[in-house]
Amino acid sequence: MWLNRILVITAVTLAVPAAPASAVPDLDTGAVERLVTGFAARSGYPGVAVAITKGDRVLHTAGYGDVTDRTLMPIASLSKSFTALAVMRLVEAGRLTLDTPIREHLPGLPERITVRHLLHQTSGITDRTLREKSLPQPSSPAGAAERAKAATPASEPGSDYSYTNTNYHLLARLVEVVTGERFGDHLTRNVFTPLDMTDTINIDQTPRDLPNQVKTGHVYAVGVSMRAVEPTRFVGGSDGVITTARDMGRWLAAQHGTRVLSATGMAAMRTPSGPDHSYAMGWNTDDDGTIKHDGIWFTYTASALIRPSGYGVAVLGDSGFSLATGGTPALARDLARLLEGGDPGTPAPTRLITDLVLLALTTGTVLLGIRRLRGAATWPDRRLPLLRLVPRALPVALFVSLPYILGAGVGGGRDITFLQVVYVVPMLVLWSAAAAGMNAATIVARGAAVFRRRRVARAEENVKA
Known part of the structure; x- marks a missing residue:
């Protein structure tokens, strides 16, 4: 060949x-x-x-x-x-x-x-x-x-x-x-x-x-x-x-x-x-x-x-x-x-559809994040509650790693900076930022709620003692 x-x-x-x-x-x-x-x-x-x-x-x-x-x-x-x-x-x-x-x-x-x-x-x-x-x-x-x-x-x-x-x-x-x-x-x-x-x-x-x-x-x-x-x-x-x-x-x-x-x-x-x-x-x-x-x-x-x-x-x-x-x-x-007299092929793909999907995902991510934040104060204090928050850090890690993920997965190992990622896929960056921000806020809000309830519980125990 x-x-x-x-x-x-x-x-x-x-x-x-x-x-x-x-x-x-x-x-x-x-x-x-x-x-x-x-x-x-x-x-x-x-x-x-x-x-x-x-x-x-x-x-x-x-x-x-x-x-x-x-x-x-x-x-x-x-x-x-x-x-x-x-x-x-x-x-x-x-x-x-x-x-x-x-x-x-x-x-x-x-x-x-x-x-x-x-x-x-x-x-x-x-x-x-x-x-x-x-x-x-x-x-x-x-x-x-x-x-x-x-x-x-x-x-x-x-x-x-x-x-x-x-x-x-x-x-x-x-x-x-x-x-x-x-x-x-x-x-x-x-x-x-x-x-x-x-x-x-x-x-x-x-x-x-x-x-x-x-x-x-x-x-x-x-x-x-x-x-x-x-x-x-x-x-x-x-x-x-x-x-x-x-x-x-x-x-x-x-x-x-x-x-x-x-x-x-x-x-x-x-x-x-x-x-x-x-x-x-x-x-x-x-x-x-x-x-x-x-x-x-x-x-x-x-x-x-x-x-x-x-x-x-x-x-x-x-x-x-x-x-x-x-x-x-x-x-x-x-x-x-x-x-050459052939079929030019299928119509060029449109950016608009992809961006509208990403916009919808961003909107949904923000709305779900707001819902979680509103319920943070009553989040159930089960066994190892803070450990259960660890998966919420994954969107944050993905957001920070976007240049490496895109460079390796799409660019075949090419180097790209975060600013350049914004130029290439601004709506993907927006969705990732929304997911990272809402999940980081959830970690903080739920973690604060757990510590607050535990502090109140300890105070009540001290009063009873």
């Missing part, structure tokens, strides 16, 4: 030429608009921009809602494919090798980690060994590399896949050290400009470096998309590219040529690190030959994919990810199906 995947990816990379006009079907832009606007309405996205390509031709770019195809929008982790391309250009120029130990250029980092390991996310560094979002955020790639010196690999480099932004932070710093240029400047000169991506920029830290042209993104709760400032995070190399749908069309089209990298280099970027891995170099791969990547900020999301048919799709949305919607990956997939 793995060999078949490599053969398909290589064939797509090497064999797709510029498509002649007769080979490119007419695009039903009305169908695209209906699919995109329907998704945006159901999923709570105020604005969505798309780019559609076939081979090395841009077929369509457009914005819907409050964005256009020239609106600057973050593409989050789609940035990793840009970082990987910058590194591979240095490899082809002979300034690096894929098996160069990074310690040769970045002293003090863990041993045996190579450039290849960072690109493939197999360095052994994980979000659990370096909690990149919870720790103080660096302001530059140099600071990120200094912070990474504290990382202890969870496994032997090259053996296990573990997605972490730290690997691509280190690649950004590696580019700076090898070239003597700021990473963003290097991307502009060697990637954006050659591909005529004239509106595209790179930043190091949010929200500090966001230009004024980038509108504040959104979080969603109970049918309302609310503007929210992106939390402070270091994003250089991992998810710092800010671009437009128009420029993303040029990026997708360039994946079918050799304008900035050889065909062999392109194929290498799309080849996973091993039979059990699907991550290549800044791209994910599917068994059918699709290459793709998704990106998540807390106030923006983005997706890009290239199908073996030659169709490419990029989707940029100005609202953050949540557990209640498939987000931009679902829309990118459905657009690809539409382009």
